Amino acid sequence: MVNNKYTDPAVVCVDSMGRNAISVLSGHVGGANRLCEEVAHIIGARPVVTTQSDNLGTWKLDILGKCMGWETDATRAEMNQAIATLVNGKPVGLLLDIRDRGTDYLEADLPANVSIVTDRTDVSKYQLIIAVTPYIYDFDIPILYYRPMVLNLGVGCRRDCNPEGVANYIGNILNDNGISPLSIKSVSTIDLKKDEPLIAKLSTWNNINLCNIYTAEQLAGIEVPNPSEKVLKVTGVAGVAESCAIKASDNGKIILEKHKGKLSDESDFTFAVALDKGALRGGHIEFVGAGPGDPELVSVRGKRFLEQADLILYAGSLVPKELTYYAKPGCTVRSSASMNLEEQFELMKEFYDREKLVVRLHTGDPCIYGAIQEQMAFFDRYGMNYHITPGISSFQAAAAALKSQFTIPEKVQTIILTRGEGRTPMPEKEQLHKLAASQSTMCIYLSAGIVDDVQRELLMAYPPETPVAACYKLTWKEEKIYRGVLKDLARIVHENHLTLTTLLVVGDAINNRDGLSRLYNDNFKHLFRK
Template sequence: MKQTSHIAIIASTDRALVLAGTIRQSLPDVAIFSTRKDIPAGVISIDTIGSFLEENFNQYNAFLFIGALGICVRSIAPYIKDKNTDPAILNMDDHGYFVQPVLSGHTGGANTLARQVAHILGAQAVITTSSDLQDIWALDTLGKQYAWKTAATAPLNTVISLFVNNRPTALLLDVKAEGTIWLEKTKPDFVTVFYNINDIPLEQFDLLIAVTFRKYAVAIPVLHYHPAALHIGMGCSRDIEADLLEVSVLEQLQQQGLAAEAVKSIASIDIKHDEKAFIALADKWQIPFYTYTAAALNECEVPNPSPVVKDKLDVYSVSEASAHLSSGNDGWLVEKQKITVSSGKKHTIAVALDAALERRAQVAIVGAGPGDPALVAVRGKELLESADLILYAGSLVPEELTHYAKEGAVVRNSASMTLEEQISLMEEHYAKGHLIVRLQSGDPSIYGAIQEQMTIFDEKGMDYFIVPGISSFQAAAAVLKSEFTIPEVVQTIILTRGEGNTPLPEHEKLQEMARHRATMCIFLSATIAKNVQAQLLEHYPPETPVAVLYRVTWKDERVFTGQLQELAAIIRSNKLTRTALIIVGAAIGARKNRSHLYNPEWKHIFRNQKTKNL
């Protein structure tokens, strides 16, 4: 059993004890041991390092020796057994210059701990493992990082050697999850990504890494990472033998090329809640066993309903329906199979893939932000990096944003395409299970023309979602160094447009909006600036501040300021016709008036006491 303190520091000089104390202040669960007799409070005295390790080598997750490396090596030598079970061993000189992992750099976490200690002390972490030095994946710990089970068709050291020597490697991603997205983003240059085993020219590669629920037997070494992805639904004869059931299930998985390591759950009808074979299998495989009522099972549409089962159990399906309910997936990797085991008893089995891991097509409507590629949302950038197809309006979105695209992605400027042509292209990629990014200027919800696209997506049953972006009116506030809501002056922002080819509702005419004298952000109206000015002057004073921003945050951004009575002249004299945003209101450049939020006299739930001005 491990000790409460997970890290043991062995320090026997004055300088070493000082360093150990500093480390303990920053890292939890640290115990300090010393062979010295005159030790400070909080340090545990030991007779010899050897006797201490003999009793405690397997009781701590990590040992940090502060002193000569030779002492460390000779001390641990008698107790080293296996990289998968040995604790992390580190050594540091007692001046705190260098921290070096000695054992279990990856598996035991010595490399990570060395970096932590180095940060605390301002020391240099001396990392010698090849994958760390190359900044490539540590294959021996990658599975653990994402709770994937690991299985290789060749010795793991052989696989790692191929990888760290940068041999051509195929990465097959049969599922889509947080870990696979990270792998795509961080893949080394010698790794090529595939999504279907049949697309891989195996003769061109020396290694296959597969994140999968399947087993692959090919001519080159395969490193399988198996996420918990498969849900097995079963029915059976009462008291079927547990060992025979397990053998049968394993045979079925093997025949279908599925990995037992990827099984996430088993499920059945609730009258089987006490079926010993199901319980034993779930316990042995350390997975949950779910049961569902007949009513819940009958709500599922299945490919192989059984009138016989309906007569016996009042349900049309047990195996397929329970696999469907536990997986959340409308499809099955294995439809119902009927098996008779050697004792003569029977069971059915169906297998479904966890819906959350299924690599399926999606359309992401992504807000590009105002123009500067650095202002796209982090989520939007990640989608651009992962997309198989990127559609963007080149007249409104900088082409630089598409530079985030991965190698092999299709990037198309939609400026010259009709909506029908865009949809046709998206359908082509959707049918292949691709990720499609429709890149919209600013925020998609503001004059983004996405409603007509979503209507078609709904009609065609295409899955889509929206990623918001920074609107140009928000970027304008930043460029103008203005807050658009000023206490006691203006507390409302109106986003609107002038009436051009697209008519405005009667109650939204500019002169009606102008009655509020709010901060008004007027889109798509540079060509009708004279009319806009006249309508606004019906209620705004002529000297009201105005700003016109052309392609705000783009490389060729231009900003013009003045008074409302000069608006049309500003736009005309600077020949602005497109991608210009008009801002009107007293908030532009305002520096007076103070909010209550940080007023020392103002109480709220986070600051109940009055404080004096400093």
């Protein structure tokens, strides 16, 4: 018997000729639309989907929360009405109080009838508000809430506090203060209270699946809005609830200061709530790995940040300018090649303080010789919000350009990423000749200018006929690959006038085709059987 799309299984029908795969039952809620596409891809058929939101290419509101990790308390009737408003092209407002990957997606993919809510005192032009927020609003029009898991509950209590009724009490106080309990993701307390029945009870409340227990040393130095001399004397911290909430939020924002609750003589407790620092809207710095150079090798996430950025500050001497062509109209694009660190910081902070999105675009992957340590220290000092989007490194581009697997079963299982010793000293234990003793595949960065020293050290461990490659501007239009053997490495670099944008690769893995990977040996075939 067919009941409804929320409980019925996904049903897909394929015609007798295998030309069409048709989503019949449970649409995208039950997974039929996705199954339809998968079946069509397998048999080479045409997927037939009749769900309006799929056909329009607009947001799928009934599965949006699940996809993005958000909760919603909308009834089915409310959800269906919201879907009808959206797909019928009625004016819809998007209200965002936090930032995460889901809100980035929504902002980058606004349907034509959806606009960002900028004035919350006048929403009369909308027929629906879609709100991604931990807060509760009182509008005269329908609101479809998505509750992101971004709030942290800090708790303190008397010894052997009776937990009965406390969760409901906290929930009511949150609601009274315009905060949804559905957005609480963690409960935290000090280690003195870790065995309290109240903490065990709250750890299973609503969507909470994370319980943080902190020592007084971990909470030391955290400034709280409502310090208590008594609590400081007993626990060693100025306030348990507030300091734990702030710690759990990574020094985010307190949105509910310490509240005292007392349901009986045996039930005396305090609690506070803080919003994750990483979820705060406003200024944001995103380090983006540009990849080795080809604009098509930046990650999908990195490309999206470039398209949304208000400022793109790129390493002009190392990153092709073409990557900045993803910038939106009005974006400020600056090269950092002629700027010192202080000038870079000043520019980024100017945009950050104006609550803008800044992309700091580094070559390859920012974590490999990316010089981001000083920048992160600066951002930490000023409490600035930042994140890192990784990129493809030039050593991976080198493997692709050389058509080589840098690991060979039973011969080479290690790849070393390093650099020669120039003006920046190398740790004594990481000198090239010591690393080379492992006979691993070595990818040597930033060393074309000292190639004679590099060759000399490598010959202390590798045979002179060891394959080498000098890879210049990998994936750029100017890419050049020079192959040879180790005893000729310096000559290759000098004769071709190679510069700092050259990666040196050394090892028998270069262009190796001998042997068969053990993964395809009969002894390993069970790994591929179901």
